[in-house]
Amino acid sequence: AQKITQTQPGMFVQEKEAVTLDCTYDTSDQSYGLFWYKQPSSGEMIFLIYQGSYDEQNATEGRYSLNFQKARKSANLVISASQLGDSAMYFCAMRRGSNYKLTFGKGTLLTVNP
Amino acid sequence: KAGVTQTPRYLIKTRGQQVTLSCSPISGHRSVSWYQQTPGQGLQFLFEYFSETQRNKGNFPGRFSGRQFSNSRSEMNVSTLELGDSALYLCASSVGGSGASSYEQYFGPGTRLTVT
Numbered sequence: 001a002q003k004i005t006q007t008q009p010g011m012f013v014q015e016k017e018a019v020t021l022d023c024t025y026d027t028s029d030q031s032y033g034l035f036w037y038k039q040p041s042s043g044e045m046i047f048l049i050y051q052g053s054y055d056e057q058n059a060t061e062g063r064y065s066l067n068f069q070k071a072r073k074s075a076n077l078v079i080s081a082s083q084l085g086d087s088a089m090y091f092c093a094m095r096r097g098s099n100y101k102l103t104f105g106k107g108t109l110l111t112v113n114p
Numbered sequence: 115k116a117g118v119t120q121t122p123r124y125l126i127k128t129r130g131q132q133v134t135l136s137c138s139p140i141s142g143h144r145s146v147s148w149y150q151q152t153p154g155q156g157l158q159f160l161f162e163y164f165s166e167t168q169r170n171k172g173n174f175p176g177r178f179s180g181r182q183f184s185n186s187r188s189e190m191n192v193s194t195l196e197l198g199d200s201a202l203y204l205c206a207s208s209v210g211g212s213g214a215s216s217y218e219q220y221f222g223p224g225t226r227l228t229v230t
Contacts, residue, residue, distance in 0.1 A: 033217050043202055045221035052217075091157065095217060100145055100208060101170050102219065104157040 003027075004092050006105035013082045014113050020067070021077045021108050023092030029053075034075040035093040035102065036066065038086075045091070051075060082112045116141065118207050118222035126228045132193040135225045139186050139207030145169075146188040147219065148180060151202040160203075163188055164210045192227075200229045 003026040013019040025034065036048040051059040051066045059066045067076040079086060089109050093102040119138045127133050139146050148160040159172040163182035180190040186207075192199055203226075206219040 035219070037221070042223070043226070044223045045204060045206070047218060047220050050218050093157075099170060100147055100162045100164075100210070100217065100219070101159045101172070102147070102149075102157075102206075103159070106156055 004094055004103055004105035006092055006108050008108045009106075010109045010111070012111050012113060013079075015084060016081055018078060018080045019082055019110065021079070021090050021092075021110065023075045023077065023105060025073050025075060025092075025094050027073075027094065027096055029096040031098075032094055032096040034066065034068070035095075036064070036075075036077045037091045037093065038088045039091060039107070040088040048090075049077070079110075084112050084114060086110060087112045118205060118220055120203075120205055120222040120225050122225060123223065124226050124228075126230065127195050128230055129195055129197060131195050132191060133195060133227060134189055134191045135203055135205075135227075137188045137190075137205035137207075137222060139188070139205075140220055143207040143209055143220075144186050145208045145210030146182055146186065147206045147208075148188070148190050149204045149206065150174075151204060151224075152200075157204075160190065195229045197229050200227060202226050 005024045032053045034051045038046045049061045049064045063080045065078045089107045091107045092105045121136045145164045147162040151157045162170040166182045177193045182188045202224045204224045206221045208219045209216040
């Protein structure tokens with residue numbers, strides 16, 4: 001069974017510093033995809049970044065990058081130059097094969113301090 | 115391009131009633147997935163529809179059902195509501211094909227259902 005583990009229930013970072021949110025996954029599939037979402041207190045899930053298992057380059061989107069280490073089955077999210085508005089819950093998720101079902105981790109609550 | 119819209123945003127129902135939630139995907143997206151989010155169970159997959167057909171279903175009782183219309187809009191229905199059905203219900207839309215960008219899923223703001 002596929003599984004997503006986010007070991008950090010909460011993280012604190014100073015404004016303008018970089019932060020890494022951890023995510024490890026477990027799957028026997030060769031084809032899969034990894035997602036990161038941000039959920040502010042309003043509840044909406046905001047898509048941040050996607051990495052396919054066959055992508056050779058790490059995905060980047062603005063201040064977000066995904067540090068994909070396939071052999072270690074990890075897909076950590078790196079946020080550079082943190083902003084106060086980055087304070088939110090962050091979820092790592094995975095889909096497998098051609099399936100659109102997402103399996104989510106339990107999330108990491110990030111707090112950015114001024 | 116407009117994002118995913120969900121209606122209603124908030125809903126209060128009593129036990130035993132039924133409820134219908136609506137989701138309009140991003141224009142051009144043909145896949146719609148539904149998720150339930152609760153503090154105890156986290157985010158759980160309900161089902162996914164593509165071109166009016168259910169492609170995948172999660173482990174929820176038959177009281178939870180859904181459908182998709184020809185314009186890709188989707189509805190989910192919960193019958194005989196229980197207190198444990200109180201949750202944030204999120205829908206996500208994606209292109210629905212097999213290319214890499216087709217898998218990117220964009221969520222709506224959710225419907226917060228409270229069952230009393």
